[in-house]
Amino acid sequence: MNDAIVPRPKKAQESHPPRENASSESGRARVDREASEREREADAAHAAPTLAEIARVAGVSRMTASRAINNRPGVSQQVREDILRIADEMGYVINWMAQRLSSRRSGGSNGIIGVTAQLHTPFAGEVVTAIGSAVRGVGQDLLVYSPPDSAGRPPGRVLDLLHQVADGVIAILPYQGDYLDALARARIPVVTIERRGEHDPFPWVSGDNYAGARLLMRHLMELGHRRIGFITGDNRMESARDRLRAYGDALREAGMADDPRLVAEGNYLQKGGFEGANYLLALEPRPTAIFAANDISAVGAAAAIHEAGLSVPGDISLAGFDDLPLAAQMKPGLTTVHQPLARMGRTAVKMLLERVMEPAAAPACVTVPVELVVRGSTAAPQLVR
């Protein structure tokens, strides 16, 4: 795994006195001795040099080397420069594992904000980018963990690493038991995007899913739709349940037949949307509009509709939720509910940093408003059937 020793960065050169004057003859000799010793090191070890090796080459104790390299007081200027130069030439890099293990006690912050997200969906990608922008200003590093295919082995290991190096974590996770267990064990503040249910132990920031879905339903009903199909999200998530609930409430309040067959089970994924739409299209009579619980599902639903030889919005109206960039790119553009991801990201970062400062703070939760975005995919239903 260890590659060849690497070229020493150019710059280091400049810290050499460009032309040593004659008085430093003995200094010169010492440098040469050091150099040859260094070569032997490189040949022999071929592995990352340790602090002890730097110290030996520099002719000091490990502690002195440590102090110099960590830019701590208690080392004379002369010695400090020597050590830094040698470390640089030998390509020394502090071993994180050792350093963190050792300085556990006074340990403290690394200036790292952790994020967990399944980084393969557009939604997660957008949210993470939003968080990235938000973190930018606050001078923290960002470390994002994305687990592999959730069907696989337990996810814990790397997640634990994140918990152990980050000052706090923003979680946008698949809501599975394993992840929750790991999160719960984390000894750092956690903020989630998308709350998780009644007994959510973490503060969260979330779009107003219920209100958004109500807006969308109102829009469809005002267009004249009476049979509206719904493709659910992943009902383990509060967001999915809220959107479904809004759908049901809207129909009920309008006194429309609440035909339970109109609800197709999806999972927030494209395939779920495709299959859900196929199911809905086979109903008799066919719904005149389909509300997919998120934009990704709507993409799948659109494919199913086209495969069935129907057109949007001519034969059937289609709507989503999230307003990802892809919603605007669809033909026709997808009517959907806009979630202000940039704002949500900023809020999450702010909340997290507050908790990092003041871990005891009461869990505050934030619901951000959403907006209906009407595009071409919704229209009045055909009058003739």
Add this chain to the structure above:
Amino acid sequence: MNDAIVPRPKKAQESHPPRENASSESGRARVDREASEREREADAAHAAPTLAEIARVAGVSRMTASRAINNRPGVSQQVREDILRIADEMGYVINWMAQRLSSRRSGGSNGIIGVTAQLHTPFAGEVVTAIGSAVRGVGQDLLVYSPPDSAGRPPGRVLDLLHQVADGVIAILPYQGDYLDALARARIPVVTIERRGEHDPFPWVSGDNYAGARLLMRHLMELGHRRIGFITGDNRMESARDRLRAYGDALREAGMADDPRLVAEGNYLQKGGFEGANYLLALEPRPTAIFAANDISAVGAAAAIHEAGLSVPGDISLAGFDDLPLAAQMKPGLTTVHQPLARMGRTAVKMLLERVMEPAAAPACVTVPVELVVRGSTAAPQLVR
């Protein structure tokens, strides 16, 4: 690659005999003792329990506990279950720092692919999401590092962490010295997206920037444009230089006056595009088309054009490069060059994994083809001036 045992998922409960029969009285007592001891631990420490504590509570040695927790052979079924239960109840989590430090020798792979990217720009976000999708299938974890505002302190520290835990790194970095130094010091395979220049020490995968820019220039010239302004990218990057070179070559080959004033210096950022466009718009005679080196710059340029009271493409044609989702969302849609990011991500992951397997492999580099995407932002120049 030891699969850490994970905190027992709910299921584990079921392995408890639901109702212990009377014979286990003594067993019961032991459990109680353990439980109270555990409480004391929790109260006393209030910090992460260590392996030693688990071992003590379980009445075994640290090694036995270690073996059980790491799912290694050499522990009786009975004892193993005991230990796992206790570890779970005490909320034990393996200390990564200690584990990696200790098992350094036999160390080996963590199943982690690292990525470095400035996660606040749409381009980086898209690329990272593409890599996320690509990684998904191969069962590796993904860890993305995004440095804070580049203007700040040296970036090295967390980058080093990434190098020390990942099996390999895909770099989409700001091309600054510090990052390169850190990359060069990494003792793991590195693949870059966007090559960095002649002497690039790493294998890379990149879109065909030169060919793409030529396609775009041909398109503009075929529309009849003769004065075409260019807003450069960040010229520290090969991609920016390639696009600029293509621009120059296209003009030269067409025998058009290669007015050097037509090149405005940008930086791939929105602000750079804005300022570059302002400069170009002030030229006399004004260019009839502006080619911004990437879509982000084009967004800035569009703003400048509108502020100047001009319209796209009526008064001036505008084009970008990358075909980010936002290009399709602009009004009018932005003519640009499509980079197949998903494919590039897959390729990078594949190349990296190959090098992880076979570090000695010769650095292979891949240029992927790009496509011209014509949207509404380009049109023939006005005949009358």
Add this chain to the structure above:
DNA sequence: TTGAAAGCGCTAACAA
């Protein structure tokens, strides 16, 4: 300003 000793929490290698 420097150094020596004693761990941090874990595991490899060996012994029982």
Add this chain to the structure above:
DNA sequence: TTGTTAGCGCTTTCAA
């Protein structure tokens, strides 16, 4: 199957 010993590479603490 289980335990013991000796570190991993670094920092803390204390002494010089």
